[in-house]
Amino acid sequence: MTDLPAAPARFKDLCLDAVDHQSLADWWCAALGYVRRGSPDGTEPPADWPVPVVDPDGAGPLIWFNQVSEPKTTKNRMHLDVTGDPERLLALGATLLRRPDEDIHWHILADPEGNEFCVFAPTE
Template identity: 70%
Template sequence: MAARFKDLALDAVDHQSLADWWCTALGYTRRLPHPGQEPSPPEWPVAIHDPHDRGPLIWLNPVAEPKTVKNRMHLDVWGEPEELLALGATLVRRREGQRDWDVLADPEGNEFCVFTPDPHAAPSVPLTRR
């Protein structure tokens, strides 16, 4: 094995605000410093995590430049597109035909796909609602 999965990372001009947005959208929280460790300066990357340990750790990294082209990698999430739009996401493309997901973008333009959970199917990873 040459590598194994560790974390996800998203670049953001306002990484603090985008960390808060993703925390609200996913039910995540900011990762706290270990006991005895000082909090990181606000200009450093922000780590957010699933408090139930069902999802990956996500780092929000500060960058100077805004997003200008399509993501080469993106997140797929279970959720309700209208709820995410109400939180500040923007619609990129509605589901249609054979495509059973909507494409949205977070407040900084990072695209992600939203799959609506089937209410009759038991998901392999339990979903949480706020």
């Protein structure tokens, strides 16, 4: 076996910018079953600090929600793909952008701040 050099980078976390990062963090926690990660020292960080959320089972990536002053104005260049129930996500406050059709077999939704994401049916 050949020893290959280590990759120049490794995936660490996912970060999403949001005008109301506190609310968007809570929305994604409800959508994914994530929870807010407490601070290492147990203190409450300032409200404008990034909000980290984690999968309580440890299966998914750490997601950071960063406060920005400008709203989203164009299509995402990167987006999340999730497995789930689009109707439940719509009931939580997502917006339907596109239903499955002859070209795609998944739903395209947007979170409350307009970030697009794809929803695939669970596989058994």
